[in-house]
Amino acid sequence: MGPGNLRLRSSVLAAGLLATTALAGLAPAYGARIDNLWDDHGPARDGIAVSNDGTIYVAGAKYYTPSGVVEVPGPVREVVISGLSGDGSVVVGSTVFEHGLSRAFRWTNGGVPQDLGSLIDSETRSYSGATGVSGDGSRVVGWSNRDELSNRGAFIWVSGATGGVSHNEQMFQLVAADTAETNARAISDNGNFVVGTYQRVLDGFVYQRAMRWDVTDIETSGPQDGVPLGNLGGTTSWASAVSGDGTQVVGTSTIADGRARAFLWTEGGTGGVEGNLQMRDLGTLGGNESRAEGISSNGHYVVGSSEPAAGSRSIAFRWSEEDGMVSVAGLLADEGVDIGSWILKVARDVSDDGQVIVGTMNVGDDERAYLVRLNADGPGPGPGPGPGGGGGIMDVKEYHQTLFASAGIANAGEYLSWLPMNGAHHRPLMMTPNLSGDMCAWATGDLAHHGGTSTGMGLAEAGACVDLAGGSVRLGTAVGISRSWQDLALGGSARMAGQYVLGEADWQPDGTPLLFSVTGMLGGWQANIERAYSNGAATAVSSGQTNAFGGVVRVRADWLEAAQIGNTSFNPYASIGFGHVHVDGYAETGGPFPARFDAQNLSSADIRIGLTAVTEFSAQTKLSTTFEVAHRSGTAAAAKGSVDGLFAFNIGGGSYGQTWLRAGLELDHKVTENLALSTSLHMATNGRDPSVAGSVGIKAAF
Numbered sequence: 001m002g003p004g005n006l007r008l009r010s011s012v013l014a015a016g017l018l019a020t021t022a023l024a025g026l027a028p029a030y031g032a033r034i035d036n037l038w039d040d041h042g043p044a045r046d047g048i049a050v051s052n053d054g055t056i057y058v059a060g061a062k063y064y065t066p067s068g069v070v071e072v073p074g075p076v077r078e079v080v081i082s083g084l085s086g087d088g089s090v091v092v093g094s095t096v097f098e099h100g101l102s103r104a105f106r107w108t109n110g111g112v113p114q115d116l117g118s119l120i121d122s123e124t125r126s127y128s129g130a131t132g133v134s135g136d137g138s139r140v141v142g143w144s145n146r147d148e149l150s151n152r153g154a155f156i157w158v159s160g161a162t163g164g165v166s167h168n169e170q171m172f173q174l175v176a177a178d179t180a181e182t183n184a185r186a187i188s189d190n191g192n193f194v195v196g197t198y199q200r201v202l203d204g205f206v207y208q209r210a211m212r213w214d215v216t217d218i219e220t221s222g223p224q225d226g227v228p229l230g231n232l233g234g235t236t237s238w239a240s241a242v243s244g245d246g247t248q249v250v251g252t253s254t255i256a257d258g259r260a261r262a263f264l265w266t267e268g269g270t271g272g273v274e275g276n277l278q279m280r281d282l283g284t285l286g287g288n289e290s291r292a293e294g295i296s297s298n299g300h301y302v303v304g305s306s307e308p309a310a311g312s313r314s315i316a317f318r319w320s321e322e323d324g325m326v327s328v329a330g331l332l333a334d335e336g337v338d339i340g341s342w343i344l345k346v347a348r349d350v351s352d353d354g355q356v357i358v359g360t361m362n363v364g365d366d367e368r369a370y371l372v373r374l375n376a377d378g379p380g381p382g383p384g385p386g387p388g389g390g391g392g393i394m395d396v397k398e399y400h401q402t403l404f405a406s407a408g409i410a411n412a413g414e415y416l417s418w419l420p421m422n423g424a425h426h427r428p429l430m431m432t433p434n435l436s437g438d439m440c441a442w443a444t445g446d447l448a449h450h451g452g453t454s455t456g457m458g459l460a461e462a463g464a465c466v467d468l469a470g471g472s473v474r475l476g477t478a479v480g481i482s483r484s485w486q487d488l489a490l491g492g493s494a495r496m497a498g499q500y501v502l503g504e505a506d507w508q509p510d511g512t513p514l515l516f517s518v519t520g521m522l523g524g525w526q527a528n529i530e531r532a533y534s535n536g537a538a539t540a541v542s543s544g545q546t547n548a549f550g551g552v553v554r555v556r557a558d559w560l561e562a563a564q565i566g567n568t569s570f571n572p573y574a575s576i577g578f579g580h581v582h583v584d585g586y587a588e589t590g591g592p593f594p595a596r597f598d599a600q601n602l603s604s605a606d607i608r609i610g611l612t613a614v615t616e617f618s619a620q621t622k623l624s625t626t627f628e629v630a631h632r633s634g635t636a637a638a639a640k641g642s643v644d645g646l647f648a649f650n651i652g653g654g655s656y657g658q659t660w661l662r663a664g665l666e667l668d669h670k671v672t673e674n675l676a677l678s679t680s681l682h683m684a685t686n687g688r689d690p691s692v693a694g695s696v697g698i699k700a701a702f
Contacts, residue, residue: 056084056088057084057088057648058072058081058084058091060081061074061078061079061080061081063091063109064650066648066650069650069653069654070109072093072113073112073113074095074096074113075095075096075097075098075113076095076096076097076098077095077096078095079093079094079095079105080093080094080095081093082094082129082130082131082132083130083131083132083133085133085135085136085137086137086189087136087137089108089109090108090137090140091108092104092106092107092133092140092142094128094129094142097113101124101127102128103115103116103117103118103126103127103129104116104128104129104130104140104144104155104157106130106133106137106140106157116130116140116142116157116168116170116171117167117171118144118168118171119144119145119146119153119155119173120144120146120147121166125145126145127144128142128144128145128155129142129143129144130142131183131184131185131186132184132185132186134187134189135189135190135191138158138159138160139156139157139187139191139215140156140157141154141157141174141184141185141186141187141194142154142155142157143155143183143184144171144173146173151181152182152183153173153175153181153182154174154183154196154226155171155173155184156172156174156187156194156215156218156223157170157172158170158172158218161219162219163218163219163220163222172215172218172222172223173223174213175225176198176211176225176228180198180199180207181199181200182196182197182198182211182226183196184213185197185238185239185240185241186239186240186242187242188242188243188246189244189245189297190244190246191215192214192215192216192245193212193213193214193215193242193245193246193247194212194215194226194242195210195211195212195213195239195241195249195251196213197209197210197237197238197239198211198228208237208238209228209230209231209236209237209238210228210231210237210238210249210251210253210263211227211228211239212227212229212246212249212265213226214246229249229251229265229278229279230253230275230276230279231253231254231276232255232261232263232276232279232281233254233255233256234253234254234258234259235254235258236254237251237252237254237263238251238252238253239265240252240292240293240294241293241295242295243295243296243297243298243299244297244298244299245299247266247267247268247299248264248265248266248295249265249295250262250263250265250292250293250294251263251265251292252290252291252292252304253281259289260289260290261281261282261283261284261290262281262282262283262291262292262306262317262319262325263279263280263282263292264280264282264292264302265278265279265280266278266280266299282319282325283325284306284307284325285306285307285308285315285325285327286307286309286310287306287307287308287309287310287311287312287314288310288311289306289307289314290307290325291304291305291306291314291346292319293305293346293347293348293359294347294349296351296352296354298352300354301319301320301351301352301354302318302320303316303317303328303347303349303350303357303359304317304346304347305317305345305346306325308327313343313345315328315329315343315344315345316344316345316347316357316359316361317347318331318347318354318357320354327344328344328347328357328359329344331357331372331374332374332391332393332536335374335375335391336390336391337393337535337536337538338536338538339393339536339537340536340537341364341537342361342370342395342536342537344359344370345359345360345361345362345367347359354374355373355375356371356373356645356646357371358370358372363395368396368397368398369395369396369397370393370394371394371396371399371646372392372393372394373394373593373645373646374391375391390592391592392535392540392592393536393592394533394535394592394593395533395534399533399593400649400651401489402488402489402490402533403595403641403649403651404639404651404652405488405494405531406488406492406494406529406544406597406639407600407639407640408453408494408637409494409527409529409546409548409583410548410581410583410600410602410638411455411637412457412486412494412527413525413548413581413602414550414579414581414604414688415484415688415690416459416483416484416496416498416523416525416550417523417551417552418577418579418604418688418689419446419448419459419690420446420459420478420480420500420521421519421521421552421554422689423446423448423459423682423693423695424444424446424459424461424478424695424697425504425519426626426664426680426682427624427666428504428506428515428517428519428556428558429474429476429504429517430506430508431515431571431612432668432678432699433668433670433676433678433699435670435673435674435675435676435700435701436673436701437674437702438471438701439464439466439467439701440465440476440700440701440702441462441463441464441465441700441702442461442462442478442697442698442699442700443460443461443463443697444460444461444463444695444696444698445458445459445460445461445695445696445697446458446461446695447693448692448693449690449691449692449693450690450691451691451692452686452687453486454486455484455485455486456484456485457482457483457485458482458483458484459480459481459482459483460482461478461479461480461502462478462479463476463477463478463502464478465477465504470510472507472508472509472510473505473506474504474505474506475503475504475505476503476504476505476506477502478501478502478503479501479502480499480500480501481497481498481499481500482497482498482499482500482525483496483498483525484496484497488530488531488532490532490533490539491532491539492529492530492531492532492541493530494527494528494529494530495527495528495529496525496528497526498523498524498525498526498548499523500521500522500523501521501522501523502520502521503519503520503521504518504519504520505517505518508560513559513560513561513562514557514558514559514560515557515558515560516555516556516557516558517554517557518555519552519556520553521551522549522551523549523550524548524549524550525547525549525550526545527545527546527547527548527583528545529543529544529546529588530543531543531588531595533591533593535591535592540590540591540592540593541590541591542589542590542591542593542594543589543590544586544587544588544589544597545586546584546585546586546597547583547584548581548582548583548584549581550580550581550582551579552577552578553579554577554578555575555576555577556573556574556575557573557574557575558571558612559571559572559573567615567617568613568614568615568616569613569614570611571611571612571613571614572609572610572612573608573609573610573611573612574607574608574610575607575608576605576606576607576608577605577607578603578606579604579605579606579634580602580603581600581601581602582600582601583599583600583601583602585597585598585599585641593643593646595641595643595649596641596642596643596644598640598641600638600640601635602635602637604632604633604634604635604688605632605634606630606632607631607632608628608629608630609628609629610626610627610628610629610662611626611627611628612624612625612626613626619670620670620671621668621669622668623666623667623668624664624665624666624667625663625665626662626664626666626682627661627662628662628663629661630659630661630662630687630689631658631659631660632657632658632687632688633655633657633658634655634656635653635655635656636652636654636655636656638650638651638653638654639651640653658686658687658688660684660686660687660688661684661685662683662684662685662689663682663683663684664680664681664682664683665681666678666679666680666681667679667680673701674700674701675698675700675701676700677697677699678696678697678698678699679694679695680694680695681693682694
């Protein structure tokens with residue numbers, strides 16, 4: 001089995017993924033489950049779950065598919081999602097319904113959350129919560145209060161069943177022989193086995209045991225008593241996860257001295273501890289305690305946490321029959337990866353081949369999700385990445401931030417498309433200095449900086465124009481080069497460079513003060529992206545190259561000399577423009593986690609209303625002062641694609657709408673009747689225009 005068969009059942013990526021806009025998923029081997037512990041053996045954890053093929057995942061209260069993002073609707077308040085079926089069709093969790101009670105729910109895309117009910121028939125004190133779902137989504141497990149005293153009972157809900165509790169025929173109670181409280185924690189992929197815990201109080205002492213229920217024939221034979229899995233010689237045990245076929249269970253048990261140890265329970269096993277041959281003590285990394293959190297679908301690997309020395313902070317481990325218990329940090333060190341000051345606290349899940357491990361770590365004072373890939377092949381000789389660029393460790397939150405930042409290359413394409421329209425051509429050709437002659441040529445250079453994205457831009461352009469119809473029509477065309485540059489996190493960068501062509505037609509009807517203009521441009525650029533991200537103590541770089549194409553059409557109307565005060569004329573104007581940018585998909589090379597990015601298409605609509613005050617200092621020199629309000633709406637940039645062998649991602653996207661103010665000064669000076677110089681400075685509030693832009697130009701007439 002390859003890394004793509006990683007199954008995620010606990011909130012291994014929660015800390016990192018929920019901090020981003022739209023989050024990635026790991027491709028599990030069956031229905032994913034997010035832990036929500038009800039006892040004292042671990043904190044409740046929010047998280048994500050993903051479908052078998054990694055194309056559908058849930059995070060927070062959102063359901064992500066290749067075609068878009070859907071908010072899972074809460075009847076009263078936001079839902080808490082705890083699992084996703086392996087086929088991606090069913091989401092489970094808990095939410096408050098109209099009756100005011102928190103209940104387990106089951107949801108399919110396009111519908112509303114289905115109240116799964118509870119084990120008791122009460123209008124005021126019936127509660128439940130789902131904790132897991134089978135691979136096909138037909139079976140849901142969780143807990144419910146089973147009496148008015150809120151004692152809990154594990155349940156399995158079976159779609160279409162009729163033999164459940166009297167008031168809720170699809171829900172069966174999973175019981176223990178001594179009527180103890182029970183809780184279901186996970187269900188096997190095939191839906192035949194459920195694991196969890198039961199506990200009872202005897203003589204003031206709380207006894208808790210790991211439990212497994214065989215629910216293969218529950219619809220025909222009804223619920224059977226669960227089978228306690230015993231312990232390692234102590235008094236307490238609890239189950240955390242189950243293999244794909246349900247024959248192996250992992251969890252934690254106390255030993256005779258009360259210390260906690262990771263266990264592996266195998267149906268029919270003989271290598272366990274005395275008195276419980278099916279349960280093996282997996283040992284420690286050198287300390288006194290360990291805990292098992294996850295098991296590969298095929299049962300070959302177990303992961304969790306252990307003390308490396310007595311009394312020390314626990315760290316993540318991977319266990320196998322061949323290698324025993326090894327720290328994840330040690331596995332990385334064998335790959336030449338130094339984790340530096342990162343502390344890998346716990347491993348939550350592992351792929352069938354043991355090469356992909358996910359868990360949580362401390363980076364300084366922050367708790368982050370991590371993903372480890374071992375023994376990954378390097379990039380192949382072709383244009384795309386191989387499965388990976390060698391072993392590595394991913395800070396999931398940071399990594400997804402770098403994915404989204406790289407997608408900003410589409411924003412740079414939008415900025416470059418609009419730059420000549422609102423830079424070199426921020427005014428119609430007929431409003432440039434009026435020189436002698438009915439033909440002209442010009443050259444212009446612009447420099448600009450967009451503060452919101454720390455993107456620098458520049459262009460150089462040359463063009464020519466001709467006057468027709470007695471000077472009431474002016475046609476112009478230009479060619480130019482433009483580029484952008486942006487520094488990304490950790491020394492990464494994004495660069496674009498290319499060329500464009502531009503055309504303009506101005507018309508001032510005879511005898512009117514109105515000036516109409518149409519301006520259009522088409523451009524093409526090559527983009528180079530160096531995406532940097534942490535690989536433990538080192539910084540890795542994955543590089544990509546792609547092409548972008550864009551165009552803009554603008555229609556503008558000016559009312560020339562609508563008012564005059566002294567030597568200053570006032571010229572109001574309005575414009576509307578439409579733009580589109582396409583960025584080709586591309587594949588990165590290099591680094592331990594190169595990604596593939598899908599193509600992007602961004603469309604935008606731009607509306608402006610402004611006023612230009614033109615002050616003539618002399619026959620040769622005039623100053624234009626411009627104030628305008630701009631609004632642009634359009635498609636937002638998105639990072640959508642996959643990290644080969646690991647997960648798909650879909651971050652950002654949707655639409656935006658921004659309104660901002662822009663002001664400018666432009667000085668024109670006639671050197672002769674056939675030659676003029678111009679320089680301008682524009683500044684804008686936070687929006688899609690550059691925060692500051694400067695231009696210099698020369699125009700000649702003949």
